[in-house]
Amino acid sequence: MTKKRTIYTIADELNLAPGTISKVINKTGNVSDLTRERVLAYIKEVGYVPASSARMLKSKRTYTVGIVFTEESDVGLEHSFFSSILQHFKTYVEKEGYELSFIVKKLGKHELSYYEWCINKRVDGVYLVVGNYTDQGLYELVKSGIPCVSTDMLLPGMHTVISDNDQGIRITLEYIKNHLKKQRVSMISGPISSKAFNERLVAYQNYVSKLSLTSDLNSVVFAESFGFTSGYNAVKKLLSQMNEKPEVILVASDDIALGALKGLRDMDLNVPEDIQVIGFDDIAFAKHFTPSLTTIAQDRKLLGETAAKLLIQLMENPDQEVDEVVKLPVELIIRDSTKV
Amino acid sequence: MTKKRTIYTIADELNLAPGTISKVINKTGNVSDLTRERVLAYIKEVGYVPASSARMLKSKRTYTVGIVFTEESDVGLEHSFFSSILQHFKTYVEKEGYELSFIVKKLGKHELSYYEWCINKRVDGVYLVVGNYTDQGLYELVKSGIPCVSTDMLLPGMHTVISDNDQGIRITLEYIKNHLKKQRVSMISGPISSKAFNERLVAYQNYVSKLSLTSDLNSVVFAESFGFTSGYNAVKKLLSQMNEKPEVILVASDDIALGALKGLRDMDLNVPEDIQVIGFDDIAFAKHFTPSLTTIAQDRKLLGETAAKLLIQLMENPDQEVDEVVKLPVELIIRDSTKV
DNA sequence: TTGTACGCGTTATCAG
DNA sequence: CTGATAACGCGTACAA
Numbered sequence: 001m002t003k004k005r006t007i008y009t010i011a012d013e014l015n016l017a018p019g020t021i022s023k024v025i026n027k028t029g030n031v032s033d034l035t036r037e038r039v040l041a042y043i044k045e046v047g048y049v050p051a052s053s054a055r056m057l058k059s060k061r062t063y064t065v066g067i068v069f070t071e072e073s074d075v076g077l078e079h080s081f082f083s084s085i086l087q088h089f090k091t092y093v094e095k096e097g098y099e100l101s102f103i104v105k106k107l108g109k110h111e112l113s114y115y116e117w118c119i120n121k122r123v124d125g126v127y128l129v130v131g132n133y134t135d136q137g138l139y140e141l142v143k144s145g146i147p148c149v150s151t152d153m154l155l156p157g158m159h160t161v162i163s164d165n166d167q168g169i170r171i172t173l174e175y176i177k178n179h180l181k182k183q184r185v186s187m188i189s190g191p192i193s194s195k196a197f198n199e200r201l202v203a204y205q206n207y208v209s210k211l212s213l214t215s216d217l218n219s220v221v222f223a224e225s226f227g228f229t230s231g232y233n234a235v236k237k238l239l240s241q242m243n244e245k246p247e248v249i250l251v252a253s254d255d256i257a258l259g260a261l262k263g264l265r266d267m268d269l270n271v272p273e274d275i276q277v278i279g280f281d282d283i284a285f286a287k288h289f290t291p292s293l294t295t296i297a298q299d300r301k302l303l304g305e306t307a308a309k310l311l312i313q314l315m316e317n318p319d320q321e322v323d324e325v326v327k328l329p330v331e332l333i334i335r336d337s338t339k340v
Numbered sequence: 341m342t343k344k345r346t347i348y349t350i351a352d353e354l355n356l357a358p359g360t361i362s363k364v365i366n367k368t369g370n371v372s373d374l375t376r377e378r379v380l381a382y383i384k385e386v387g388y389v390p391a392s393s394a395r396m397l398k399s400k401r402t403y404t405v406g407i408v409f410t411e412e413s414d415v416g417l418e419h420s421f422f423s424s425i426l427q428h429f430k431t432y433v434e435k436e437g438y439e440l441s442f443i444v445k446k447l448g449k450h451e452l453s454y455y456e457w458c459i460n461k462r463v464d465g466v467y468l469v470v471g472n473y474t475d476q477g478l479y480e481l482v483k484s485g486i487p488c489v490s491t492d493m494l495l496p497g498m499h500t501v502i503s504d505n506d507q508g509i510r511i512t513l514e515y516i517k518n519h520l521k522k523q524r525v526s527m528i529s530g531p532i533s534s535k536a537f538n539e540r541l542v543a544y545q546n547y548v549s550k551l552s553l554t555s556d557l558n559s560v561v562f563a564e565s566f567g568f569t570s571g572y573n574a575v576k577k578l579l580s581q582m583n584e585k586p587e588v589i590l591v592a593s594d595d596i597a598l599g600a601l602k603g604l605r606d607m608d609l610n611v612p613e614d615i616q617v618i619g620f621d622d623i624a625f626a627k628h629f630t631p632s633l634t635t636i637a638q639d640r641k642l643l644g645e646t647a648a649k650l651l652i653q654l655m656e657n658p659d660q661e662v663d664e665v666v667k668l669p670v671e672l673i674i675r676d677s678t679k680v
Numbered sequence: 681t682t683g684t685a686c687g688c689g690t691t692a693t694c695a696g
Numbered sequence: 697c698t699g700a701t702a703a704c705g706c707g708t709a710c711a712a
Contacts (some may be wrong), residue, residue, distance in 0.1 A: 004459065006689055017699040022691055029692085030697055049450050049460045053402070054689035057704050063448075077417055077427040078624075087417040090442070097448020101439065102430070108437020112390050119344065120389040228628050257444035262628060284418075285625055288568050288602060327492075346705055357683040362707055370681060394705035397688050498699080683712070693698105696699075 005048045016043055025050060050163045065311065066103040066123035068114060068138075070131045079226075079257075080283055081300065085151055088304025096312055098124070105137070115140045125315045127307060128153060133195060137189060143152060147314035149307050154195050159314065160325045161307045165196060168296040168330040169203035169250075172278055175332060176248050177211050180276070180340055184214045186246035188221050188234045189259060190253050191308060197252050200280065204250065218243070223256045231259025232266075239267065243275045245275060248338070254279040254286045254295055261289060261337065291336035302328055345388045350490060356381055365390060368527035405433060405651065406443040406463035408439070409480075410471045419566075420623055421595075421640065422470045425491055428644025429467060436652055438464070445477075455480045465655040467647060468493060468521060473535060487654035489647050495534050499654065500665045501647045505536060508636040508670040509543035509590070512618055514590050515672055517551050520616070520680055524554045526586035528561050528574045528600060529592050537592050538618065544590065563596045571599025572606075579607065583614060588678070594619040594635055595625045601677065617677045642668055646664060 007021040010106045012199055016023075016035065023029040024039045031039075042048075056062040069076060069086065077083045079148030103117050103126065114137045118126060128150035131138055142148050149159045156301050176182050187204050190197035201220065208215045223230035223240040234256065239245055251257035261271060271291050279286060281298035306326060313322060347361040354361075356375065363369040364379045370377075380390075409416060409426065417423045430440055443457050443466070443605055454477045468490035482488055482498045489499045516522050527544050527678040530537040541560065548555045561578040563570035576597065579585055587589060591597035597619030601611060607614050611631050619626060622637035646666055653662060 007691095008689080018689090019693095019700075020698060022689095026691075032697060047452050047456045049452055049456070051397070051689055052461055053396035054704090055691080057391075057397050057688090057691085057706090058690045059704090077423040077430070078420065080418065080420060083417040090417070094442075094444055094447055097450075098442075099447060100442060102434075104434055104439075107439060109432055110437075112387055112389060116387045116389065124451065162409055165687080206707090209352045228624075229575050258628065262630065265630065284491070284568075288600065290605065290630060312701085347707095348705080358706080359684070360682060364681090372681060375681085394688090395707080397690090398705080398707050399688090406698080427710055439706070681712105684710085686708090688706090692704090693702080693711105696697105696701090 002168050004292055005046060006051070006176065010039075010042065010046075010048060014039065029224045059264060060122070062122045062124055063098050064121065064123050065119065065315075066104050066118050066120075067100050068115075068125040068126060068131055068141075069127045070135070072191060072266040075200050079130075081281055081298075082152075084300045085304040085307075086303045089308045090304075092305045092308035093312065096308075098312070104221050113137045115139060115144050117235070118144075118146055125149070127313045128158075132193065134193070147311060147318065149314065151307050152194070152196050153302055154325065158324075159278065159310055161303055161310060162196070162325060162327060163303065163330050164296040164327040165199040165330075166203040166206075166279065167327075168332070169200055170207050171326050171332055172205070172250065172296055173207045173211055173213060173238075176278075177213060180248065180338060182247040182276070184244070184246045185237060185248045185250060186219060186221075186242070187250060188223055188238060188251045190226060190256060192222065200252050215246070223252070226253065228259035228262075230317050231256035232263040233259075235260035235263040236267065245269075248276040248278065251277060251279050254281040254283040254293060257293055257295070258285065258289055261291070261293065271337050276339070279337075282333055286333075287335065294335045294338040295333055297331045299328060299330070299332045345386060346391070350379070350382065350386075350388060352403045354379065360416060387569045397626070400462070402442050402462045403438050404461065405438050405655075406458050406461065406466040407440050408443050408455075408466060408468045408471055408481075410475070419470075421621055421638075422492075424640045425644040425647075426469050427433070428641045429469070429648045430644075432648035433652065436648075438652070444619050451664065453477045453480060455484050455486075458484075460487055465489070465651045467651055472533060474533065487651060487658065489651040489654065491643050491647050492534070494631075494665065498664075499650055499662065501643055501650060502665060502667060503537070503638040503643065503670050504667040505522040505670075506543040506546075507667075508620065509540055510547050511672055512590065512636055513544070513547045513551055513553060516618075517553060520588065520678060522587040522589045522616070524584070526555060526559060526561075526578060526582070526589050528563055528571065528578060528589060528591045528596060530563050530566060530596055540592050547642060555586070561594070566593065567595055568599035568602075571596035571601075572603040573599075575600035575603035576607065585609075588618065589615040590620050591617060594621040594623040597633055597635070598625065598629055601631070601633065611677050612679045616645055616679070619677075622673055626673075627675065634675045634678040635673055637671045637673045 007018045010021050011018045023031050024036045075276045103114055125147035133153055151161050154160050189201045192198045207218055221234045223234040251260055264271055270275055279295035280293045286293040286295050347358045350361050351358040363371050436593045443454055462600055465487035473493055491501050494500050529541045532538045545557055561574045563574040613615055619633045619635035622635045626633040626635050
């Protein structure tokens with residue numbers, strides 16, 4: 001049973017003063033090389049780490065980043081895409097010595113806004129993994145001056161790391177036209193409460209016209225939600241409202257696209273022979289499904305790590321200017337749901 | 341911009357003493373109803389919450405539970421099954437006023453054992469979501485007296501919430517024999533480094549013999565890992581080593597089973613006509629795959645919530661005796677990968 | 681019923 | 697270069 005150590009007990013055991021121990025830990029003030037070595041060695045030997053609560057109380061830094069992971073639509077950590085980004089973010093910031101603390105509006109009997117929780121916990125920064133941008137509480141946070149970074153969500157004044165949705169749609173439509181030699185395309189969008197879905201839709205409308213593809217832009221179907229089932233329903237709705245079926249369907253996310261794939265199968269349409277499908281995200285199952293899904297891959301590791309890097313910079317060098325939005329390239333992964 | 345408040349500023353603004361504020365917040369000592377109401381109202385109005393770090397430093401309770409989520413095999417939060425359990429656990433404990441803190445061995449430059457981190461952070465309890473039971477650090481934790489609960493992992497002396505693997509295998513084999521009227525079965529197990537996989541294997545061997553099913557028990561194939569690909573490989577290996585193919589394959593987890601399903605398809609075997617497959621877990625995609633997967637469903641919500649409830653009891657009533665292991669019932673979900 | 685003073689483990693300042 | 701000492705914000709005896 002390791003006994004509880006404080007800088008006092010350490011100082012005692014080493015015949016030094018508590019303050020000295022603190023100095024070597026924080027590399028502050030002047031300490032002779034000899035004592036520094038001695039302290040460092042002893043600390044390592046007995047496995048001492050400064051009690052975080054005391055350190056947090058005294059200094060302004062808590063080495064904690066608040067995580068806002070919207071609880072609406074009850075997905076939370078189960079959402080494969082965002083939990084993956086969060087995992088990569090977590091790994092990166094932990095390497096840099098920061099830990100995570102979930103910011104929830106309600107904890108026990110206490111109910112506060114995001115901002116109030118953040119000052120209460122004295123977090124050094126906040127990472128908005130995924131949130132609803134109609135939530136007023138977020139604006140309060142962003143304007144508060146606490147360093148904030150988000151993924152997937154553009155908010156005025158907020159630093160954001162996001163995949164280049166425009167580029168993804170562009171290269172995909174170019175691929176459809178120049179490589180697959182197809183002309184008639186349709187889109188299934190996700191709920192536009194998500195900024196990313198909105199961007200993809202706008203890009204689609206833009207490049208369909210620029211590339212002179214054939215698409216009834218009014219026929220875009222909006223999946224009612226984020227999941228498999230909504231894709232299943234959406235594709236049925238899409239085909240029922242068109243007189244001539246499209247050659248290629250572009251779907252705003254893989255979850256939805258896989259549902260669409262199943263919907264097509266149930267309508268006795270073969271993919272890719274009768275109709276082709278392209279998704280967005282490259283979730284794990286996109287590769288495993290039958291047929292495997294051609295999709296625009298977002299680099300989740302890069303998204304999480306870039307967000308981490310950006311936030312740490314904001315926290316540690318607050319005065320240094322950085323770009324407000326960082327766009328990350330995406331890549332079209334060709335699989336079996338498309339063919340020439 | 342909300343200004344920083346302490347019990348001192350509050351006391352000032354209300355013409356009271358700091359101690360009084362503390363008393364009403366903690367319902368300790370005697371305070372007149374009038375002042376209590378007044379303080380409570382004011383606190384709510386300005387959105388004050390005691391700075392957690394100061395409170396943690398002073399009192400023994402931190403209202404924090406440490407989360408051990410093994411980082412080996414790099415799955416982490418992306419693992420759909422465990423992240424789902426964790427999500428339900430999180431929701432429950434947050435309702436009770438506790439928050440989560442991930443326990444990692446390495447944070448920045450500091451490297452400690454799980455136990456050392458726990459005393460350093462003064463967590464009130466620990467939840468081992470998933471861990472490798474060969475890790476010696478876990479035993480140190482369990483023996484330390486810090487309240488601990490785990491899922492999926494039986495450790496001597498540790499409180500565990502686990503699905504009834506024995507029951508699951510039993511009802512499934514009974515279903516195969518009495519309802520599907522099949523006789524020849526095989527099993528694909530996961531790596532037995534997982535206690536749960538081990539239990540399922542033992543139960544399988546037990547009930548195959550009790551029910552007089554036909555199975556070459558030496559032919560059990562062990563998937564080399566937890567994922568889709570290992571299932572794909574395992575089923576190929578299984579069939580290559582048998583002269584007469586089994587009628588039903590029982591697979592230790594859905595991730596592996598879905599890979600097996602794809603492997604069978606690639607070998608031109610139709611499921612369920614040529615061969616039937618049953619999984620374990622009921623992950624989200626089990627229902628969406630083609631064919632949809634018959635599987636033994638674990639109740640992830642119940643697992644997470646039961647673990648939460650148990651841990652809270654351990655933390656708040658340390659002296660009260662509770663059962664060391666809580667077994668939760670499972671349910672066989674019939675889908676398209678089996679048929680009569 | 682309310683106020684006071686001390687301790688929790690650090691960090692920072694200022695003497696020695 | 698090193699050692700004492702005062703905050704940090706809160707909880708809690710104990711005194712008023």
